Amino acid sequence: MSIEIIKGENDMPTEIPTRATFMLFGGTGDLALRKLYPAIFNLYKKGSLSTHFALVGLSRKALTDEEFRAKIIESISSETDDKAQAEEFASHFYWKSHDVTNTDHYKELGKIADELDQKYETDGNRIFYVSLAPRFFGIVAKNLKEQGVLSTNGGFNRLVIEKPFGRDYASAKELNDELTSAFNENQIYRIDHYLGKETTQAIPVIRFGNPIIEAIWNQNYIKDVQITLAEKLGVEDRAGYYDTAGALRDMIQNHTLQIVSYLAMDEPNSFVDTEIRREKVKALESMEIYDADGVKQNFVRGQYGAGDGTPAYRDEPGVPHDSNNNTYAAGKIVFNNPRWGKTPFYIRSGKKLATKTGRIDIEFKKPIVDIFAKGTHQPAELKSNVLTLLIDPKIGITLEINTKNSAQGMHTETVDLSYLQSDARAAEVPLPYERLFHDILKGDGTYFASWAEVAAAWKYVDPVQKLWDTTQPDFPNYESGSMGPKAADELLARDGNSWYFPNK
Numbered sequence: 001m002s003i004e005i006i007k008g009e010n011d012m013p014t015e016i017p018t019r020a021t022f023m024l025f026g027g028t029g030d031l032a033l034r035k036l037y038p039a040i041f042n043l044y045k046k047g048s049l050s051t052h053f054a055l056v057g058l059s060r061k062a063l064t065d066e067e068f069r070a071k072i073i074e075s076i077s078s079e080t081d082d083k084a085q086a087e088e089f090a091s092h093f094y095w096k097s098h099d100v101t102n103t104d105h106y107k108e109l110g111k112i113a114d115e116l117d118q119k120y121e122t123d124g125n126r127i128f129y130v131s132l133a134p135r136f137f138g139i140v141a142k143n144l145k146e147q148g149v150l151s152t153n154g155g156f157n158r159l160v161i162e163k164p165f166g167r168d169y170a171s172a173k174e175l176n177d178e179l180t181s182a183f184n185e186n187q188i189y190r191i192d193h194y195l196g197k198e199t200t201q202a203i204p205v206i207r208f209g210n211p212i213i214e215a216i217w218n219q220n221y222i223k224d225v226q227i228t229l230a231e232k233l234g235v236e237d238r239a240g241y242y243d244t245a246g247a248l249r250d251m252i253q254n255h256t257l258q259i260v261s262y263l264a265m266d267e268p269n270s271f272v273d274t275e276i277r278r279e280k281v282k283a284l285e286s287m288e289i290y291d292a293d294g295v296k297q298n299f300v301r302g303q304y305g306a307g308d309g310t311p312a313y314r315d316e317p318g319v320p321h322d323s324n325n326n327t328y329a330a331g332k333i334v335f336n337n338p339r340w341g342k343t344p345f346y347i348r349s350g351k352k353l354a355t356k357t358g359r360i361d362i363e364f365k366k367p368i369v370d371i372f373a374k375g376t377h378q379p380a381e382l383k384s385n386v387l388t389l390l391i392d393p394k395i396g397i398t399l400e401i402n403t404k405n406s407a408q409g410m411h412t413e414t415v416d417l418s419y420l421q422s423d424a425r426a427a428e429v430p431l432p433y434e435r436l437f438h439d440i441l442k443g444d445g446t447y448f449a450s451w452a453e454v455a456a457a458w459k460y461v462d463p464v465q466k467l468w469d470t471t472q473p474d475f476p477n478y479e480s481g482s483m484g485p486k487a488a489d490e491l492l493a494r495d496g497n498s499w500y501f502p503n504k
């Protein structure tokens, strides 16, 4: 068994726990079948999870263990051709029909967990993964504690919850209070899958591992920062959830602001979760919270109309014909802190846009004096240096810099220095859920959102949502297949800026 000592907030220090019993609420849900089981299987295949593990799948469905195992084998089929290995893996899976409101069911679950602890020698380590509608998070946590499902023999208890974490600050706080009445903050892992992405995890290294970058990572040198999380897909079959969430709650409050926090934070004393979280929270709390006028000036919402031969949002299955939900949101964040002063961070995310891309474009200021412009041979203006961090679908880093054009005479031109991860290397990158499960097993909270971060993000987003809930939009206001509403271009134009992507 490999032993690794990690220091950090979550039940730390501890060794890599290769042993655990998982209890997965929502055991045959879409997320579990598509993402979670393949992730656990990959950890198992790579040896990060020993054979000392078991998983109990839970939901109201009546399934036999065999039926459940068949679903597991199907769910991991694209990860392996080794039938024997897949069957051995699946043999660790058990099914229990479970009603989250029935206290007797938790008592029975506690007994099953004790038996599995014994059978698989899991040292009493327990991971509770709640992949259910958010209204059930609190009741599950409470019953796990009150009905004695938590391990009491010195093993760890860790609670993993999916988004959405509330609909606003008040509901998030209520939920958090419910969770923390049963689990400590350092036992709670709030999943944000963007924190499992390679480029997000690389941001601290790119910044703090390169003095040439960190030295200029401030308002003196950076003109603006642009974060784009664009999707080609529309609402698909998730209208029930999405029509009550919208881009602001679905993508901005969590994924986008998490990325903002890594880009904006000051250097932590060391790379452990407590230190990193402290700096991320400080950054998020120094975002200027807008009043209604500020929201009008600095945020833009959109909803897709028809385009590219596909229907408008309001004509999608399950969406009310008069829906005012936002399928696009953009905003300008300003920080009240010495590092960022008035350097704006522009953010945007939307569905049914021209392309699927996740990217961060950092535009640097131009030289104060362009000495070449005064020469007799200078035709072109120097361009801003732009550092781009590519998140999706390609992982990479590019830097635009000015140099001399090789033609006769002194002419400048801008070239791209670029590192794009090869397909072969990209294929080896662990999927977000695999990384996050690994961290949960280690007890490392670095790439999970702490309550203070979630709270700060909601406090920032709440006034935007409030204004949007109480004013009538003119929807639809962008065509499917475009890059969003015109107002999002005007937002930057007012500052003399423009979206770097896809225009440059």
Ligand code: BG6
Binding pocket: 231, 250, 358, 392
């Ligand atoms: C999810 C949102 O969190 O992220 C979805 O609920 C969105 O609406 C998805 O499609 C995007 O994730 P990715 O990894 O495909 O960019």
